[in-house]
Amino acid sequence: MSTLLLTEDETMLQDAARGFLDGAAPVSHFRKLRDAGQTHDAKLWAEMAQMGWTGVLVPEDAGGSDMGHAAAGVLAGELGKTLVTSPFISTAVIAATALRQVATDRARDALASIAAGDVIYGLAVDEGAKHNPEATELEARADGNGFRLTGTKGFVVDGSNADRLLVLAKTDAGLTLFDLPADREGISRVGQNMVDARDAAQVTFDNVQATGDDVLGSVDDAMAVLKLALEAGQAALSAEMLGLSAGAFAMTVGYLKERKQFGVEIGRFQALQHRAAHLWSETEITLSAVRHAGRKLDEDPDNATLAVSLAKARATQTAKLAVIEGVQMHGGIGMTDDFDMGFFMKRVRVATEWLGDYGYHAAKVAAARGF
Amino acid sequence: MSDDALNAFRAEVRTWLEENCPQEMRDGASGEDAIVWGGRNWKFKSEAQKLWLERMADKGWTVPTWPVEYGGAGMDRAHHKILLDEMRKMGARVPLQSFGIWMLGPALLAFGTHEQKLQYLPPIARGEVRWCQGYSEPGAGSDLASVQTRAESDGDHYIVNGQKIWTSYADKADCIFALVRTDRDAPKHLGITFLLIDMETPGVSTKPIRLISGKSPFCETFFDDVRVPKANVVGTENRGWDVAKHLLTHEREMISGGGQGLLGGRPLGAVLNAQDGGLTDPVLRAEAMACEVDALAVALTLERYKDQAESGGGVGDASAMLKYAGTELNKRRHELMMSAGGADALTWDGKHDGLAADWLRTKANSIEGGTSEVMLSIISRRVLGLPA
Numbered sequence: 001m002s003t004l005l006l007t008e009d010e011t012m013l014q015d016a017a018r019g020f021l022d023g024a025a026p027v028s029h030f031r032k033l034r035d036a037g038q039t040h041d042a043k044l045w046a047e048m049a050q051m052g053w054t055g056v057l058v059p060e061d062a063g064g065s066d067m068g069h070a071a072a073g074v075l076a077g078e079l080g081k082t083l084v085t086s087p088f089i090s091t092a093v094i095a096a097t098a099l100r101q102v103a104t105d106r107a108r109d110a111l112a113s114i115a116a117g118d119v120i121y122g123l124a125v126d127e128g129a130k131h132n133p134e135a136t137e138l139e140a141r142a143d144g145n146g147f148r149l150t151g152t153k154g155f156v157v158d159g160s161n162a163d164r165l166l167v168l169a170k171t172d173a174g175l176t177l178f179d180l181p182a183d184r185e186g187i188s189r190v191g192q193n194m195v196d197a198r199d200a201a202q203v204t205f206d207n208v209q210a211t212g213d214d215v216l217g218s219v220d221d222a223m224a225v226l227k228l229a230l231e232a233g234q235a236a237l238s239a240e241m242l243g244l245s246a247g248a249f250a251m252t253v254g255y256l257k258e259r260k261q262f263g264v265e266i267g268r269f270q271a272l273q274h275r276a277a278h279l280w281s282e283t284e285i286t287l288s289a290v291r292h293a294g295r296k297l298d299e300d301p302d303n304a305t306l307a308v309s310l311a312k313a314r315a316t317q318t319a320k321l322a323v324i325e326g327v328q329m330h331g332g333i334g335m336t337d338d339f340d341m342g343f344f345m346k347r348v349r350v351a352t353e354w355l356g357d358y359g360y361h362a363a364k365v366a367a368a369r370g371f
Numbered sequence: 372m373s374d375d376a377l378n379a380f381r382a383e384v385r386t387w388l389e390e391n392c393p394q395e396m397r398d399g400a401s402g403e404d405a406i407v408w409g410g411r412n413w414k415f416k417s418e419a420q421k422l423w424l425e426r427m428a429d430k431g432w433t434v435p436t437w438p439v440e441y442g443g444a445g446m447d448r449a450h451h452k453i454l455l456d457e458m459r460k461m462g463a464r465v466p467l468q469s470f471g472i473w474m475l476g477p478a479l480l481a482f483g484t485h486e487q488k489l490q491y492l493p494p495i496a497r498g499e500v501r502w503c504q505g506y507s508e509p510g511a512g513s514d515l516a517s518v519q520t521r522a523e524s525d526g527d528h529y530i531v532n533g534q535k536i537w538t539s540y541a542d543k544a545d546c547i548f549a550l551v552r553t554d555r556d557a558p559k560h561l562g563i564t565f566l567l568i569d570m571e572t573p574g575v576s577t578k579p580i581r582l583i584s585g586k587s588p589f590c591e592t593f594f595d596d597v598r599v600p601k602a603n604v605v606g607t608e609n610r611g612w613d614v615a616k617h618l619l620t621h622e623r624e625m626i627s628g629g630g631q632g633l634l635g636g637r638p639l640g641a642v643l644n645a646q647d648g649g650l651t652d653p654v655l656r657a658e659a660m661a662c663e664v665d666a667l668a669v670a671l672t673l674e675r676y677k678d679q680a681e682s683g684g685g686v687g688d689a690s691a692m693l694k695y696a697g698t699e700l701n702k703r704r705h706e707l708m709m710s711a712g713g714a715d716a717l718t719w720d721g722k723h724d725g726l727a728a729d730w731l732r733t734k735a736n737s738i739e740g741g742t743s744e745v746m747l748s749i750i751s752r753r754v755l756g757l758p759a
Contacts, residue, residue, distance in 0.1 A: 004675035005682060253755055268758045273751035280750060281692045288671035310671075313664045365667065366660040371640040371650065 002299065004291045010074050013067070017078040020051065027247075027340045030083040030197075034343075039191075039199035040120075040161045045086055049117025053088065057096040057232070062111040064096075069232055070294030073239035077290075080243020081250075083343050085198055087120045087158040093236040095121035095166060098177070098229035102217055110164075110179070122162030122182070123233070124153035124203050125226075131356040133168055133175070133226065138205060140169035140176055147171070149178070149186075149208040157354060159201030160191035166216065166229075167205070174220035178210050185209070196343075196350040228301055231308040234355045235293040238308075238315035241351050242290050245283050245315075245322035248344040252276065252326045259331075272329060279325050286311075286318040309356075309364035316358045319348040380450055384457045391426045392463045393419035399462035402725070407467050409498025411545045427466035428497045434472055437480065441488050442496025448681035470539070471495035471502040475548050478565075478618040482606040491567070504622075505535040505549030505568075505592060506615070513745050515550075516559045516612060520594060522551040522566060524601075529553070531568065531597040537739065541577040541590035545570055548618075554609050565611035567603040574598075584731035585719065620686070622740045623694035639663060639704055643711045650711055659707055666704065669696050688753040695746035698736035705730040 006014065025044055033041060048054055056072045058064020072093050079088060096114050099107045113119040125133050138151025149169055159165070165187070167178040182189065186208035189201045217225035253276060256267030266272055293311035296304040323345040327334035334341045352358070396419055400406075404416055407424050415421040427433050430444060435451050437443025446454065458465075476495055479488055494500040511518045520533025531551055541547065547568050554562030568575065574597035579587035606614045643650040643659050650656055673693060676686045708716070708723075709730050715722040716730075737743040751757045 003678035003682070004671065005678050005684075253757070256757060265758055267751075270748070273755075273757050274744065274747040276755055276757065277747040277750035280755060281696050284689065284692055285665070285668045285672045285696060288675045289668040291675065292671050310664060310667050314668045362657075362660045362664050365664050366656075369640050369663055369667075371643050371656075371659065371663075 002295055004288055004295065006074070006291075009067070010071055013071055014074045014078060016051070017053075017075055018081075020047075021078055021082055021084060025082055025084045027082050027343065030085060030343060031340070033085055034197040039085060039197070040087070041085065044084075045120075046117050048086060048088065049115070052115075054092045054117045055096075055115030056092055057100065058092075058111045058115040059100060062108050063115040064111065065115075068294070069235060069297035070291065072232070072236050073290060073294040076236040076239040077243035077246070080240035080347075081247040083244070083247065083340075083347060087122075087161060087199075089233055089236045089240065090123055090158040090162070091119065091121040094123050094229050094233040095164075097232040098166060098216060098225050099179075101225050101228065106213065107216070119163045120158060120161050122156045122159040122165050122201070122203075123229075124156045124159065124165045124167045125230075126155050127151070127153055131353070131360055133223075133230070136168050136170050136175055138167070138169045140171050140178065140210065142172060143209075146209060146211040146214075147176075147178075149205040149210055151205055153203045153205075155192075155354070156189075156201045156203045158199050159203050160189055160199045162201075165203065166226075168222055168226065171220050175222040176219050177216045177222040177226050178214050179216045180208070180210060180214055194350060196347045198347070198350065200350075228297075228304075230355060231301075231304055232297060234312045234361075235290070235297055235304075235308050237351055237355055238286075238290050238293060238311040241315040241319040241348065242283070242286055244344050244348050244351070245286070245319045248319075248322045248326040248341060248348075249279060249283060251341060252279075252322075252329050255330055266329075275325060275329065279321055282318045282321055286314040289314045306365060306368040309361035309368070312356060313358050313361035313365060316352045316361075320352065323348045377449060377453065381453045381457065384454055387430075388457055388461055388463060392461060393423055395419040396423045396464045396466075397462045398464070399459075400464055406465050407498055408469050408501055408540070408543070409467055409471075409495075410469075410501025410543065411499070412543070413498065413501070423464070424466045424498050431496070433467040433498065434476065434492075434496045437476065437492065437496065441480075441492035443492075448677065467498045469495065469498070469501055470504055470544075471500065474504060474618050474621050475502050477621045478548075478614050479605060481617055482565075482614045487605065500546060501540070501544045503538050503541045503544035503547050503570075503592075505538055505541075505547045507537045508534060509536050513742055515615070515741075516563065518550045518552055518563060520549065520551050521555065522553050522564060522599070524553075525598070527601050529566065529599045529601060531566070531574075531594045531599055533594050535592040535594075536589075537580075538577070538590045538592040539588055539739075541570070541592045542579050542587075547575075547592065548605070550611055550615055553611075557609065560612045562609055563611040563615065564608050565605045565614040566599060567605065568594075568597065568599050572597050572599065582731070583734070584728040586728060586732070588732075619741065620688075620690040623690045623746075639666065639708065643708075655707070655710055659711070662700070662703055662707055665700055669693075669700055672696070688749055691741070691746040691749040692754075694740060695737075695743050695750070698733075699743060701736050702733045705733045 052065035053075055055064030056067045056075060060066050091114055096111060099111050127137055140147040140149045162182045165180050165182050167180055169176055169178060186206045188204045192200050192202060194200050256272060256276060257265055259266050289311045293307045296307035326341045330341055333339050395417060407420055431439055431442060432444055434443040435446040435454055439445045472495060476492060479491055506515060508518050508520060522529035522531045547570055549566050549568055550563050551566050552562050553564040574595040576593045577590045580589045581587050680686050708726060712723045712726060716726050719727055752759055
């Protein structure tokens with residue numbers, strides 16, 4: 001296994017990403033989108049494609065940069081620091097990871113479209129309030145040579161903006177993953193008014209027709225493809241959450257150094273110093289778990305479950321602490337909409353639930369550790 | 372280093388261990404009696420224990436990363452990892468552990484003269500001399516730099532007078548590395564000297580302190596007109612604080628789990644499952660899961676910092692974080708194990724042999740080597756740059 005330090009390439013990627021995003025997508029950019037009621041920035045997405053980011057997990061022969069999961073984590077982390085809104089994780093990480101495991105021309109074309117920034121994918125897996133792919137009830141009934149899909153998916157991240165949907169459905173003897181155009185007849189999407197001002201949709205399938213060609217991987221064996229795709233998404237989301245923590249923490253420490261009460265900077269008070277130091281410690285520890293998850297997915301993907309769940313479990317806790325402490329240490333101003341801390345808090349809440357919360361992943365860690 | 376070369380090294384290590392590690396030393400034991408601490412008065416528990424130490428010391432594998440001329444094997448991190456990995460797979464016991472290896476050695480390597488290294492390091496590597504640490508005093512705990520034990524100049528010697536406390540294993544050690552005050556008029560950090568003292572020198576005496584665990588790992592150490600050669604200064608007179616700080620970063624890593632020493636090796640899962648019928652209490656299970664999540668992440672952080680140190684990046688004040696996180700975690704782990712054990716864990720011996728004493732011992736982890744609160748203050752000032 002490589003070390004848990006960034007490689008030279010990864011450091012260059014990180015610097016380039018930060019430089020670009022500080023100009024093109026600082027937090028003020030997110031605020032503009034939020035105020036305008038927009039959940040997608042097509043120009044930004046095209047620029048991300050141009051820099052090779054959308055192809056970060058696309059093989060080179062399909063036009064991608066194929067930099068790997070650790071690199072995808074570097075990008076997700078930088079996106080998180082300034083609350084960048086994009087379908088990066090849904091499309092460039094989850095869909096790309098699913099598609100590259102399938103050796104068909106259609107999958108290859110889809111990967112090329114992802115690398116080119118020509119397509120947005122949404123992942124339609126969950127139906128209840130909690131992430132639980134195994135509990136899928138949406139049914140794909142056999143119909144002639146094909147299927148008919150009926151049911152409802154909730155919390156489909158990037159579902160309104162998506163051109164295509166990866167849909168998990170129950171078939172005769174298991175679960176099957178479909179790759180469908182989002183505008184196919186019988187599919188209706190309702191964008192949800194999300195606290196983080198991002199795109200998530202409820203998607204209803206009413207007797208939607210699908211053929212064998214629409215199946216990604218094998219019938220009744222969705223997890224053969226989806227497991228790694230979910231883990232890749234969870235790892236990247238953990239990295240984004242660590243970026244969110246870092247973004248919130250930087251604001252908080254900056255405020256401790258500048259805000260004066262009782263005639264001195266509040267950062268002189270030991271009560272606040274120790275809280276800040278504890279928070280920094282948690283961030284450092286989570287960084288190791290996040291790096292490790294990326295490395296494991298790159299080097300031993302069949303055995304990455306423990307590493308990925310460890311990262312997501314830690315990232316949810318650390319990010320939650322970072323935003324709660326962020327608001328508390330800012331005092332009243334942290335509660336105002338004019339101030340950015342609330343954006344971090346709301347994004348962290350959504351990211352916590354997406355693809356499995358703390359309990360979901362801690363249980364996976366415990367199972368892998370034998371108790 | 373190519374993968375082929377590393378694989379060849381791995382095969383070589385495995386063969387050597389197979390041929391040289393006595394069967395009795397392959398039980399993975401890590402308790403107080405299982406591991407050799409060494410020293411002039413050390414009594415080996417078995418012939419196998421002695422043989423294992425000698426063979427490993429001959430290879431330089433008791434201190435694999437130290438230079439060969441000082442008793443080590445000059446290994447880089449990649450090779451060291453392989454050695455540790457192969458030893459773990461075999462269940463091979465650590466052949467030797469000591470404060471000389473964990474603390475004095477790294478300080479000497481950084482600050483000692485070539486002659487001092489030649490004189491002191493090989494006996495540490497072979498387990499012939501056992502060291503203890505003379506830092507804390509009754510009036511200098513968290514405020515370590517206010518040590519009052521004084522060393523007054525007398526020709527080419529010092530005359531040392533004063534008292535140290537919490538000196539781990541002082542009653543079993545051959546020598547002590549101590550912080551002494553050599554300039555009482557200078558600011559407190561600038562009048563301290565790092566001095567090596569043989570415990571057999573007239574005027575040195577120790578008295579064990581009985582702790583809540585029933586054990587006495589700590590002592591009071593008294594110096595009464597003790598004559599120490601000035602050649603025993605490490606670094607420069609009055610600049611001992613630099614050496615002390617360097618050593619403290621190693622001590623913190625050791626206490627946080629970098630060494631195999633103080634945290635012990637009870638795997639949480641094994642103890643939890645040792646409860647009859649497995650651990651069923653949902654509250655305890657949830658706490659155990661959370662603890663395991665954090666423990667794994669802290670272990671990875673230790674790995675990452677080692678990678679960083681190896682690559683020349685240095686860890687510096689971040690070691691305060693490892694110390695803080697590792698020791699708080701260890702206390703939490705032992706509270707959980709006691710809960711899981713229930714009434715079975717309430718005896719000094721019995722089903723969970725030694726757990727109660729270990730549990731009590733862990734309470735010192737977040738005090739010794741700098742309290743958790745001192746660690747947080749170090750982080751807030753030196754890492755985060757918050758005003759003092």
